[in-house]
Amino acid sequence: MPVRLYNTLTQKIEDFVPLTPGKVKLYVCGITVYDLAHAGHGRTYTTFDVLVRFLRARGFEVSHCQNVTDVDDKIVNRAKERGEDPLALSKRMGELADAHLEAIGCAKPTVMPRVSTTIDGIVDITEKLIRNGHAYVAETPQGNDVYFAVRDFPGYGKLSRRNLDDLRAGASERLAEGATDIKKDPLDFALWKAAGPDAFGFDSPWGKGRPGWHIECSAMAFAELGEQMDIHGGGMDLVFPHHENEIAQSEACSGKEFARYWMHGGFLEIDSEKMAKSLGNFVTIKDVLDKNDPEGYRYFVLGTHYRGPLSFDVEKHPDGRVTFPGLDEAERRMDYLYATRDALVSLAGDAEPSEPNILQGQAQIVAEAKEKVLEALDRDLNTPVALSVLAELGKAGNEIVMQAPKMRKDPAKNEAIKKLAASAVRALDAACAPLGLMQAKSDAYWARTRERRLRLRGLDASAIDAKVAERGEARKAKDFAKADAIRKELGEVGVEIFDAADTSSWKIAL
RNA sequence: GGCGCGGUAGCCAAGUGGUUAGGCAACGGUUUGCAAAACCGUCAUACGUCGGUUCGAAUCCGAUCCGCGCCUCCA
Numbered sequence: 001m002p003v004r005l006y007n008t009l010t011q012k013i014e015d016f017v018p019l020t021p022g023k024v025k026l027y028v029c030g031i032t033v034y035d036l037a038h039a040g041h042g043r044t045y046t047t048f049d050v051l052v053r054f055l056r057a058r059g060f061e062v063s064h065c066q067n068v069t070d071v072d073d074k075i076v077n078r079a080k081e082r083g084e085d086p087l088a089l090s091k092r093m094g095e096l097a098d099a100h101l102e103a104i105g106c107a108k109p110t111v112m113p114r115v116s117t118t119i120d121g122i123v124d125i126t127e128k129l130i131r132n133g134h135a136y137v138a139e140t141p142q143g144n145d146v147y148f149a150v151r152d153f154p155g156y157g158k159l160s161r162r163n164l165d166d167l168r169a170g171a172s173e174r175l176a177e178g179a180t181d182i183k184k185d186p187l188d189f190a191l192w193k194a195a196g197p198d199a200f201g202f203d204s205p206w207g208k209g210r211p212g213w214h215i216e217c218s219a220m221a222f223a224e225l226g227e228q229m230d231i232h233g234g235g236m237d238l239v240f241p242h243h244e245n246e247i248a249q250s251e252a253c254s255g256k257e258f259a260r261y262w263m264h265g266g267f268l269e270i271d272s273e274k275m276a277k278s279l280g281n282f283v284t285i286k287d288v289l290d291k292n293d294p295e296g297y298r299y300f301v302l303g304t305h306y307r308g309p310l311s312f313d314v315e316k317h318p319d320g321r322v323t324f325p326g327l328d329e330a331e332r333r334m335d336y337l338y339a340t341r342d343a344l345v346s347l348a349g350d351a352e353p354s355e356p357n358i359l360q361g362q363a364q365i366v367a368e369a370k371e372k373v374l375e376a377l378d379r380d381l382n383t384p385v386a387l388s389v390l391a392e393l394g395k396a397g398n399e400i401v402m403q404a405p406k407m408r409k410d411p412a413k414n415e416a417i418k419k420l421a422a423s424a425v426r427a428l429d430a431a432c433a434p435l436g437l438m439q440a441k442s443d444a445y446w447a448r449t450r451e452r453r454l455r456l457r458g459l460d461a462s463a464i465d466a467k468v469a470e471r472g473e474a475r476k477a478k479d480f481a482k483a484d485a486i487r488k489e490l491g492e493v494g495v496e497i498f499d500a501a502d503t504s505s506w507k508i509a510l
Numbered sequence: 511g512g513c514g515c516g517g518u519a520g521c522c523a524a525g526u527g528g529u530u531a532g533g534c535a536a537c538g539g540u541u542u543g544c545a546a547a548a549c550c551g552u553c554a555u556a557c558g559u560c561g562g563u564u565c566g567a568a569u570c571c572g573a574u575c576c577g578c579g580c581c582u583c584c585a
Binding site (some may be wrong): 029043072091160163240264269274326333339381388391401480 | 512515524525542543581
């Protein structure tokens with residue numbers, strides 16, 4: 001079965017056929033780095049990270065280009081407020097964004113071009129568009145602007161299904177007030193905007209200025225991937241005008257179809273509203289990392305199909321703690337997967353993976369898991385179904401662990417179930433790989449989650465160890481009243497105790 | 511006003527013409543000193559509303575209600 005992807009351009013799920021067999025050119029619109037990246041950004045880039053991992057797992061060689069918009073009015077304005085150099089601000093924020101995206105498991109794109117180092121390419125395209133009549137220079141008090149003439153590009157509106165007259169009608173109120181008579185048509189958009197004499201900008205054939213918002217993506221895509229690419233993606237909010245304008249200027253320049261497949265991720269919402277800087281209802285990735293495990297966040301994101309809305313809940317507790325219930329639930333699932341894997345690893349010992357003739361039902365789930373995940377992703381990245389495969393695999397894994405003691409007396413069965421456990425570990429890793437989950441070593445996962453959960457509750461591990469040891473003595477002495485009292489006491493501050501035959505372990509509740 | 515997205519059992523969320531999604535919560539069980547975890551079972555003859563097409567519709571068509579997004583910066 002071929003890879004199938006929803007294409008915004010055709011509004012259909014289509015078989016994915018790359019321009020060059022076996023190779024994929026992917027361009028993802030990156031972040032404008034004027035502030036910290038938020039959880040909604042994280043969702044989009046997690047989606048495309050899974051796309052890349054999945055396509056590679058399906059054997060494609062993927063060139064993933066993701067730009068960094070480090071030149072933009074917002075950056076200039078924010079820098080002015082802070083008395084900072086715009087490029088210094090965007091460099092700083094860009095590095096933080098990279099770190100935060102990496103922390104939530106997004107593999108580094110193949111290339112990450114920046115606007116500030118793509119000015120030559122932007123000028124080249126702009127000049128070509130002027131030469132071929134698709135763009136024109138307009139004088140302003142600050143200098144020269146360059147605009148793209150929307151009416152002269154016949155395909156304008158094909159991505160977002162808009163026509164110029166509707167747009168004009170909808171925008172008429174604003175345009176009347178806007179006083180933009182330097183444009184031939186109010187809907188023409190800037191390729192280059194003049195900067196005042198002191199303002200931040202770059203030299204160009206039209207004087208000092210800055211690129212318009214959309215042109216940088218065309219220039220970076222041309223430079224890194226060529227005039228045509230397979231997949232172009234970004235958030236839903238980029239469909240219009242950003243991607244529509246990218247298509248117009250790119251295709252007017254090259255005469256070729258810019259991108260074959262357009263993919264757009266749905267919004268992360270708070271209280272049924274899009275999470276956005278402008279609405280002030282955002283939670284940064286750093287906030288998320290502060291409270292939850294990065295893989296818990298990823299699991300949470302992948303629990304909803306990428307094109308649908310995803311609601312991000314924030315809960316304020318009476319004791320003053322603020323938690324993200326959806327992330328907590330997802331993180332508990334990561335605990336489950338890591339715990340399951342630990343138990344399987346311990347059972348497998350040094351057995352080699354194989355498919356022994358034992359526990360047929362579980363063995364079959366183990367054998368099929370990886371391919372079932374890939375088949376789910378074949379269907380327009382159906383990550384919720386992929387996670388359901390992990391749930392089945394986890395159950396099968398725990399069942400194998402549970403059945404193991406019954407096999408001990410029979411050496412053949414004992415050997416067989418260890419091999420099955422080893423297979424299950426391998427299957428779990430293989431099934432998680434295209435999703436970018438379970439990328440940590442188990443010890444590291446438990447250490448980092450324990451450290452974070454202790455910190456959030458203001459608890460101290462050695463104090464808990466001491467209490468648990470005290471309780472252990474009480475248990476040994478069969479003083480169960482005392483043991484239960486300590487369990488209750490610790491339970492009230494969020495410590496859960498798990499008893500084994502002669503020892504106890506503990507965990508901080510989420 | 512134009513263009514688009516969504517409304518599925520207590521909650522989250524797949525499915526998009528006929529046979530188990532999955533998770534969480536709750537409850538019953540196996541296990542346990544008691545618990546927890548794990549596993550098994552129940553909740554699940556659910557699909558916003560009203561019509562239509564069909565042997566058969568959550569799924570297709572029409573109408574309609576509700577929520578949201580884009581059309582101004584946005585992932």
